[in-house]
Every structure is written in C-alpha cells, then in structure tokens.
Amino acid sequence: MSMIAAFYSGKSILITGATGFMGKVLMEKLFRTSPDLKVIYILVRPKAGQTTQQRVFQILNSKLFEKVKEVCPNVHEKIRAIYADLNQNDFAISKEDMQELLSCTNIVFHCAATVRFDDHLRHAVQLNVTATQQLLLMASQMPKLEAFIHISTAFSNCNLKHIDEVIYPCPVEPKKIIDSMEWLDDAIIDEITPKLIGDRPNTYTYTKALGEMVVQQESGNLNIAIIRPSIVGATWQEPFPGWVDNLNGPSGLIIAAGKGFLRAIRATPMAVADLIPVDTVVNLTLAVGWYTAVHRPKSTLIYHCTSGNLNPCNWGKMGFQVLATFEKIPFERAFRRPYADFTTNTITTQYWNAVSHRAPAIIYDFYLRLTGRKPRMTKVMNRLLRTVSMLEYFVNRSWEWSTYNTEMLMSELSPEDQRVFNFDVRQLNWLEYIENYVLGVKKYLLKEDMAGIPEAKQHLKRLRNIHYLFNTALFLIAWRLLIARSQMARNVWFFIVSFCYKFLSYFRASSTLKV
Ligand SMILES: CCCCCCCCCCCCCCCCCC(=O)SCCNC(=O)CCNC(=O)[C@H](O)C(C)(C)COP(=O)(O)OP(=O)(O)OC[C@H]1O[C@@H](n2cnc3c(N)ncnc32)[C@H](O)[C@@H]1OP(=O)(O)O
Ligand SMILES: NC(=O)C1=CN([C@@H]2O[C@H](COP(=O)(O)OP(=O)(O)OC[C@H]3O[C@@H](n4cnc5c(N)ncnc54)[C@H](OP(=O)(O)O)[C@@H]3O)[C@@H](O)[C@H]2O)C=CC1
Incomplete structure (x- = not known):
C-alpha cells in the first residue's frame, strides 16, 4: 500500500491553477491514486466565454481524465470549483465559499501564476507575488491545514550559475515592490522594470523569486515547502506518455520546427536542456505534500525538480532527436521541410532569419496576394521570431541545481511509493521521451490523425x-x-x-x- 496515496485519502485539498498544464495533471494523479480523498477545491475564473462549471466539465471529460473515471466514477462530486480571480481582493471569493475553504482545507497546492515572460511588471507582481501573499494569509486562518506547497521555478535565480535549495534574497523587499505597484503609473513602472529585474531575463523569473521571498517571510507557523521545476514538458509515463496541452516551453518550438516555420535557432548545442516531464513534477509535489505534513521539517524545504545533474541531455541531442522523429511522424501540411540549424553566432542567426525565415514568408505572402488571398505569413513569422528571441536566454546557458532535498525525499519513500510516485529522473530514456513528446504534440496539441501520416x-x-x-x-x-x-x-x-x-x-x- 502506498503511504502517500493513503495520506491523501479523506483529505480536503485546495489547488490554485488547476486549469493550467501542471494543475490538471496534479488533479488527475490525486484522483487516480487516492480516489477516497474527500474533496478537491479548485479556484477557477470564467474564461473564453466559458463559466467555471463549463471549464471543469471540459477538463473532466478530456482524454487526460479517462483513467480517473474508471477508478473514481464519482469524480464530478469530489471536485468543487470555486469562483475566484487571483487578481482581485480576497480573490473575489464569496463569503460562504471562503468560510468553507478556511474551515475544511487540509493541504494547499499553489500552482497558479502568470508564466508569460513579457508580462507587465504590475500584472506579474499581482499574480506571482501579491496573490501568493494573500493565499498565505488565507492559509494562516485554516485550522486544519497540514501543508502548504508552493510551486516556483528553477529559473527564479537564473542570474546565478550554481543554485542551491535555498531562498536567495532580491535587492528590493517584495513588500516595497507590492506597495509601489499600487501608486506608480504604468509609464514609470516600464522605466524602472529593467533596473528592478537586473540580470534576470524577464519579469516572470523576477516575480517568481519575489514570490519565494514572500513565502519565506509570511510562513509564520505554517508547514511550507517550495518546489522548483525546470522546463516542464509533456508527460513521461502517466496517465499516458506524451500528453501536453499548451505551447509553453519546447512544445511551441516543436510545432514551429515540425511545420517548417522555424529552421534555425540561436542555441548552444552543448548547453544542458533541463527539461522535466510534468508527471515527474507532480509526483514530487505529492510526495513533498505528504512529507511536509507528516514529518513537519523545522524549516521551509526547497526541492529542485530538475534533470541536468542526474540525467543530462543537451539541446543538440534534443534537436537531433526531434528532427529524427519528424522523419517517422511528420506533421501535416508543413510550410517547409523540417530542418534545424543550431548556431551560437549572432550574425549567422540574423542571416538565417533573413534567408530561411523572413524571405520564404515574404515570397509566400506574395503568392497569396497573387492568388487573391490575404497575406499572413510575414506576421506569423515575426511573432515566432519574437517568441524565439525570448526563449534564447534559456537555450544558450547551463545551470547547476543541487538536489539534496529531492534525493533525501526519494530515500525516505517506501519502495511502493518510489514506484507509484516516481520522480527519479535517472530512469528517463531521453530518446524515447522526446519521440513520445513529438507524437503527443501532434496528437493532443495539433489534433492530427495518425492516418494522415502517408499524406504528410x-x-x-x-x-x-x-x-x-x-x-x-x-x-x-x-x-x-x-x-x-x-x-x-x-x-x-x-x-x-x-x-x-x-x-x-x-x-x-x-x-x-x-x-
Ligand atoms: C528542432 C527544433 C527543436 C526544438 C527544441 C528546442 C526547444 C527549446 C525550448 C526552450 C524553452 C525554454 C523555456 C524556459 C522556461 C523557463 C521555465 C519556466 O518556469 S517558464 C514557464 C513556461 N512559460 C513559457 O514558456 C512562456 C513562454 N511564452 C510567452 O511568454 C509568450 O507566449 C510570448 C511572450 C513568447 C509570446 O506572447 P504573445 O506574442 O503576446 O502572444 P501569445 O502568448 O498569445 O502567443 C503568440 C503566438 O506565439 C505562439 N507561441 C506561444 N508560445 C510559443 C512557443 N513557446 N513557441 C512557439 N510559438 C509559441 C502562439 O501559438 C501564438 O501564435 P499565433 O496565434 O500568433 O499563431
Ligand atoms: N510550464 C513550465 O515550464 C513551468 C512552470 N512552472 C510553474 O508551475 C506552475 C504552473 O505552471 P503551468 O501549469 O505551466 O502554467 P499555466 O499557464 O498552464 O497555468 C497557470 C494557471 O494559473 C491560473 N491563473 C492565472 N491567472 C489567474 C487568475 N487571475 N485567477 C485565477 N487563476 C489564475 C490559470 O488559470 P486560467 O486557466 O484561468 O488562465 C492556470 O490555471 C506555475 O507556478 C509556474 O510558474 C515552473 C517551471 C516551469
């Protein structure tokens, strides 16, 4: 019997960001391994014309939840969607809902965040810092709370080369930043943003670092742990390999390369590609929830969920395997044949951008105009190149993350828990994983049928x-x-x-x- 699964039985769990990539996999695993849990509260906002209930219905009826429905047929009754917007005061949660959350919650998993690299500092602070502070305040009023697990990122200190499982202070106190966001206007914030983020590449990594400081400062008597995943990718094993549902991280670039839009990138082939499968992150998160609640460590422990130091893979190898998979499993209606040149030289990059990206887009738009259609390729290409330029920081550097706490936790698990909540990334076969990832992108993101492969x-x-x-x-x-x-x-x-x-x-x- 898994001790971790047994621990979550009968528990009331609160998840923020449950509609996101990681949140969905977290819920799925919880329901599948602990079908006897009492309830999962999820904080959801209406989005894209869908009510909160419709959003939950859609998630529960997706392929990801097929196995859950077999082991937990009454999953609909065990999930309680609470209307909430983390951008608002008290999250705009109704009094009754707030009362229920405060009195019943046993465990909190805080996954919600803005993960956009170019978000305005005001918005990024609101979600990644202020909302975290508010949630901690709520948690401090939960008498039954056993553990609070905060999801951060391994890149919150990407300005350092070697990163330990400790919280590094930022020069300006988070409280001061939160206060200043209330009275500074957008123009001034834009002006001071580069100074504040310093040698970090974007507002995302900066505000995630501030979020960690807030967790440390506001922890009080709470039992808290922080998880820092690196670049989160498609599922490795569970509930099935290759599941992915958004364009973040490598997924968007895999599409861009597979469809022949992206044929060269400024990337260092030997730099470590610190990818981590989303199910590995979720397994570690659940194990940490159990350990934090049961063993109550004296201080806030930080767990790095990274692959680089245990089972490294580099961007060159990854790119090669992605291209090899396109040979077997091509994407439909490609713009050009998939090809990827990794170059570290800025001039070569500009040359490839002109010759291999912009020129074909202009020629294609010319063809569209000639045939009486609306040109669109240049616009798509410009957006893609902007996206790629934002990711370049992460594919041209290598980091070392120490993983003492993660390895300590692994050794604390029973053999059964090590199997059911496997987060030992040393067992990952990269070539197999990348092939499944590309296949998953084709099936779950592009929704392409495998029967179309000969035509492709x-x-x-x-x-x-x-x-x-x-x-x-x-x-x-x-x-x-x-x-x-x-x-x-x-x-x-x-x-x-x-x-x-x-x-x-x-x-x-x-x-x-x-x-
Ligand atoms: C052979 C090749 C091999 C390839 C393998 C190489 C892989 C390298 C991967 C490097 C990844 C490094 C990630 C580092 C992650 C750090 C860890 C975290 O915690 S970070 C947590 C994770 N956070 C992130 O990863 C956030 C990254 N993303 C962002 O911050 C924003 O999307 C944005 C600022 C880049 C663009 O914003 P903006 O333009 O305002 O608007 P939208 O957002 O609405 O999208 C616009 C268009 O771009 C499209 N698209 C979107 N994403 C990607 C993509 N990755 N790619 C491509 N395309 C992408 C999207 O479909 C749309 O297309 P269309 O509708 O125009 O046709
Ligand atoms: N993906 C990655 O590569 C990595 C992610 N992380 C961290 O993991 C966590 C989860 O990331 P991931 O699942 O990928 O991100 P997603 O963007 O997929 O999910 C973000 C979640 O936050 C919710 N959210 C955002 N704004 C609000 C709001 N105002 N009110 C209520 N909910 C809101 C979103 O809800 P909605 O659906 O309504 O938008 C969504 O459920 C984050 O903390 C992120 O920093 C860390 C390392 C890497």
Missing part, C-alpha cells in the same frame, strides 16, 4: 522537389545575370564548358577504343 510524407516529398527546383532556378538566374555583367564570369563559364566538352570527347574516344 508525400507532402514533404513535394516540398523537397519544390525546394530543389527553386534552388536550381535561383542559381541559373543568378549565373545568367552574372555572365551578362562580368567578363571574368564569362571566361570562367567558357572555361568550364570547354573543359566539360573535352572531358566528354576524351571519354567517348576511350570507350570507342575499348570496343
């Missing part, structure tokens, strides 16, 4: 022929222009033609002699 392969063959034809035509045109303008080019051309003629004559003569 045919399409790639057509693209290859067009590519050859285009290059040959381009060469001939360029050469013709050169010959018309330069005596030297003409001389070279006549030399080559006469050389070929002589060679052919000699070849013909020697073969006649043999006969």
Whole structure:
C-alpha cells in the first residue's frame, strides 16, 4: 500500500491553477491514486466565454481524465470549483465559499501564476507575488491545514550559475515592490522594470523569486515547502506518455520546427536542456505534500525538480532527436521541410532569419496576394521570431541545481511509493521521451490523425522537389545575370564548358577504343 496515496485519502485539498498544464495533471494523479480523498477545491475564473462549471466539465471529460473515471466514477462530486480571480481582493471569493475553504482545507497546492515572460511588471507582481501573499494569509486562518506547497521555478535565480535549495534574497523587499505597484503609473513602472529585474531575463523569473521571498517571510507557523521545476514538458509515463496541452516551453518550438516555420535557432548545442516531464513534477509535489505534513521539517524545504545533474541531455541531442522523429511522424501540411540549424553566432542567426525565415514568408505572402488571398505569413513569422528571441536566454546557458532535498525525499519513500510516485529522473530514456513528446504534440496539441501520416510524407516529398527546383532556378538566374555583367564570369563559364566538352570527347574516344 502506498503511504502517500493513503495520506491523501479523506483529505480536503485546495489547488490554485488547476486549469493550467501542471494543475490538471496534479488533479488527475490525486484522483487516480487516492480516489477516497474527500474533496478537491479548485479556484477557477470564467474564461473564453466559458463559466467555471463549463471549464471543469471540459477538463473532466478530456482524454487526460479517462483513467480517473474508471477508478473514481464519482469524480464530478469530489471536485468543487470555486469562483475566484487571483487578481482581485480576497480573490473575489464569496463569503460562504471562503468560510468553507478556511474551515475544511487540509493541504494547499499553489500552482497558479502568470508564466508569460513579457508580462507587465504590475500584472506579474499581482499574480506571482501579491496573490501568493494573500493565499498565505488565507492559509494562516485554516485550522486544519497540514501543508502548504508552493510551486516556483528553477529559473527564479537564473542570474546565478550554481543554485542551491535555498531562498536567495532580491535587492528590493517584495513588500516595497507590492506597495509601489499600487501608486506608480504604468509609464514609470516600464522605466524602472529593467533596473528592478537586473540580470534576470524577464519579469516572470523576477516575480517568481519575489514570490519565494514572500513565502519565506509570511510562513509564520505554517508547514511550507517550495518546489522548483525546470522546463516542464509533456508527460513521461502517466496517465499516458506524451500528453501536453499548451505551447509553453519546447512544445511551441516543436510545432514551429515540425511545420517548417522555424529552421534555425540561436542555441548552444552543448548547453544542458533541463527539461522535466510534468508527471515527474507532480509526483514530487505529492510526495513533498505528504512529507511536509507528516514529518513537519523545522524549516521551509526547497526541492529542485530538475534533470541536468542526474540525467543530462543537451539541446543538440534534443534537436537531433526531434528532427529524427519528424522523419517517422511528420506533421501535416508543413510550410517547409523540417530542418534545424543550431548556431551560437549572432550574425549567422540574423542571416538565417533573413534567408530561411523572413524571405520564404515574404515570397509566400506574395503568392497569396497573387492568388487573391490575404497575406499572413510575414506576421506569423515575426511573432515566432519574437517568441524565439525570448526563449534564447534559456537555450544558450547551463545551470547547476543541487538536489539534496529531492534525493533525501526519494530515500525516505517506501519502495511502493518510489514506484507509484516516481520522480527519479535517472530512469528517463531521453530518446524515447522526446519521440513520445513529438507524437503527443501532434496528437493532443495539433489534433492530427495518425492516418494522415502517408499524406504528410508525400507532402514533404513535394516540398523537397519544390525546394530543389527553386534552388536550381535561383542559381541559373543568378549565373545568367552574372555572365551578362562580368567578363571574368564569362571566361570562367567558357572555361568550364570547354573543359566539360573535352572531358566528354576524351571519354567517348576511350570507350570507342575499348570496343
Ligand atoms: C528542432 C527544433 C527543436 C526544438 C527544441 C528546442 C526547444 C527549446 C525550448 C526552450 C524553452 C525554454 C523555456 C524556459 C522556461 C523557463 C521555465 C519556466 O518556469 S517558464 C514557464 C513556461 N512559460 C513559457 O514558456 C512562456 C513562454 N511564452 C510567452 O511568454 C509568450 O507566449 C510570448 C511572450 C513568447 C509570446 O506572447 P504573445 O506574442 O503576446 O502572444 P501569445 O502568448 O498569445 O502567443 C503568440 C503566438 O506565439 C505562439 N507561441 C506561444 N508560445 C510559443 C512557443 N513557446 N513557441 C512557439 N510559438 C509559441 C502562439 O501559438 C501564438 O501564435 P499565433 O496565434 O500568433 O499563431
Ligand atoms: N510550464 C513550465 O515550464 C513551468 C512552470 N512552472 C510553474 O508551475 C506552475 C504552473 O505552471 P503551468 O501549469 O505551466 O502554467 P499555466 O499557464 O498552464 O497555468 C497557470 C494557471 O494559473 C491560473 N491563473 C492565472 N491567472 C489567474 C487568475 N487571475 N485567477 C485565477 N487563476 C489564475 C490559470 O488559470 P486560467 O486557466 O484561468 O488562465 C492556470 O490555471 C506555475 O507556478 C509556474 O510558474 C515552473 C517551471 C516551469
């Protein structure tokens, strides 16, 4: 019997960010391994024309939850969606709901965040810092609370090269930042943002670091732990391999490369690609919830959920395997044949952006205009290149994260728990994982049918022929222009033609002699 699964039985659990990538996998695993849990409260806001109830209904009826419905048929009754907006005071939770949350909650998993790199500092602070502070305040009023688990990121201190499982202070106190966001106007905030974030690359990593400081400062008597995952990717094993549902991290780039939009990236092939499967993060999170509640460590423990120091893979190997998978499992209706050049040189990157990204987009838009359609490729390409430029920081550096606490926890688990809540990334086979990841992107993000693979392969063959034809035509045109303008080019051309003629004559003569 799993001790961790048994621990969550009968418990009332509060999850923020349950509609997000990690939140869904967390709920799924909880229901599947502890179907006897009492209730999961989730803080949800209406979105994209859907009410909170409709959103929950959609999640529970998705493929991700198919197994859950077998082991926990009354899952609908065990999930309680509470209307909440983390951007508002008291999260806009009604008095009755707040009362229930405060009096019943046993465990809190705080996953909600804005993960956009370019979010305005005011918004990023509101969600990643102020909301965390408010949630801690709520938690301090929960008499039955056993553990509060905060999800941060391994990149909250990405300005350092070696990162320990400790909280590093930021120069300006989070409280001061929170206060100043209330009275500074947007223009001033824009001006001071670069100074505040310092050598971090974006507002996301900065506000996640502030969020950790808030957790440390406001922890009071709470039993708290912080999890720091690196780049969270598709599921490795559970509930099935390759599940992913958003474009964050590598998923968007896999699509861009598979569809032939992205053919070169400024990335260091030997830099460590610190990817971590989402189910690994969730298993660690649940194990930490159990350990924090049962063993009540004296201080707030931080757990790095990273792969680099235990089972490293680099971007070169990852890119190679992604491309190899496209050969077997191509995406449909690709714009160009998938290809990826990793370059560390800024000038080469600019060259590839002009020749391999912008030029084909302009030519395609010209073709769309000629055929009476609306041009769109240049716009798509510009957005993609902007996205890629924001991710470049993470694919050109390597970090070392110490994992003492994570390894300590692994050794504390029973063999059964190590199996059911496996977060030992040393067992991960990267080649297999990446292949499943690409397959998952095709199935769950692009919603492409596997029956379309032969047609997709045919399409790639057509693209290859067009590519050859285009290059040959381009060469001939360029050469013709050169010959018309330069005596030297003409001389070279006549030399080559006469050389070929002589060679052919000699070849013909020697073969006649043999006969
Ligand atoms: C062979 C090749 C091999 C490839 C493998 C190489 C993989 C390298 C991967 C490096 C990943 C590094 C991640 C580092 C993560 C740090 C860890 C965390 O905690 S971070 C936590 C994780 N957080 C993150 O990862 C957040 C990253 N993302 C962002 O911050 C924002 O999306 C944005 C600022 C980049 C763009 O914002 P904005 O333009 O205002 O608007 P939208 O957001 O609405 O999207 C616009 C368009 O871009 C599209 N698209 C979106 N994402 C990607 C993508 N990754 N990619 C491509 N495309 C992407 C999207 O579909 C849309 O298309 P369309 O509708 O125009 O056709
Ligand atoms: N994905 C990654 O690569 C990594 C993620 N992390 C961390 O993991 C956690 C989860 O990330 P992930 O699941 O990928 O992120 P997602 O963007 O997929 O999910 C974010 C969640 O936060 C919720 N949320 C955002 N704003 C509000 C709001 N105002 N009110 C209520 N809920 C809100 C979202 O709700 P809604 O659906 O309504 O938008 C969603 O459920 C975050 O703390 C992130 O920093 C750490 C390392 C890497």
